[in-house]
Amino acid sequence: MLVRLLYASRAATPLTSTVVDSILAQSRDHNPKFGITGILCYSDDLFLQVLEGGRDEVCELFNAIVRDDRHTNVRILSFEEIPERRFGGWTMGHVNMATVNPSLLLKYTERPQLNPFNCSGQASMALLLELIATASVIGRCA
Template identity: 60%
Template sequence: MLVRLLYASRASGPVTQDTLDAILAESRRNNPALGITGILCHGGDVYMQVLEGGREAVNTLYNRIVRDARHDPVTLLHYQEITERRFAGWTMGQVNLHKVNPSILLKYSEKPQLDPFVTPGCAAMALLEELMATAQIVGRTG
């Protein structure tokens, strides 16, 4: 059974390009064997990530993320059983939220900066789908 999970977190320390590169490299190295696809959005100290795959694999990875000291706190925004993946082309795609047109962010949030902690999960998912449709996700596989 496939599931899609969306969570948000704040970085517990400074977010550098090296930090992001390490997270993405680890994801891209480990996720294919786990059957997990998804995207990582980042902006400032905020992460928002979608994970898709088998229920056990996604739940295990999410629980590992919750315990990861780099995140504080981790908030589950959306979880659903799915019949097909939306982010199948990415072992872990990437979106820098600071580079997204503020008018796109304003469609889905109260202000032109995304705060996933106050944005409904369904609105955050709609934003991610628009980012995918407008080719703002980088790191596509294959």
């Protein structure tokens, strides 16, 4: 059974390219072994991530993320059973939200900045789908 989990968290320490690269490398190494796909968006001290895969695998990965000391304030925004993947093209695609047109963020949020803690899970998912549609996601699998 496939599921999709959308969560938000805050970075425990200031986000540097080293921290983000470490998270992405770990994800890209780990996720294919367990059939997990998704994307990670980050900005300032915020993460927004969607994970898709088998229920047990996604839940185990989420539990590991909650225990990961690089994340704080981890919050589930959406969890659902799904008939098919929407993020199947990425072992872990990513979007640096600083490179996204602010008007796109204003479409889904109160201010032109990423803050999934201040909007609904539905709006956050719509933003992710639009990021795919506008080719903003980096790291597509071969």
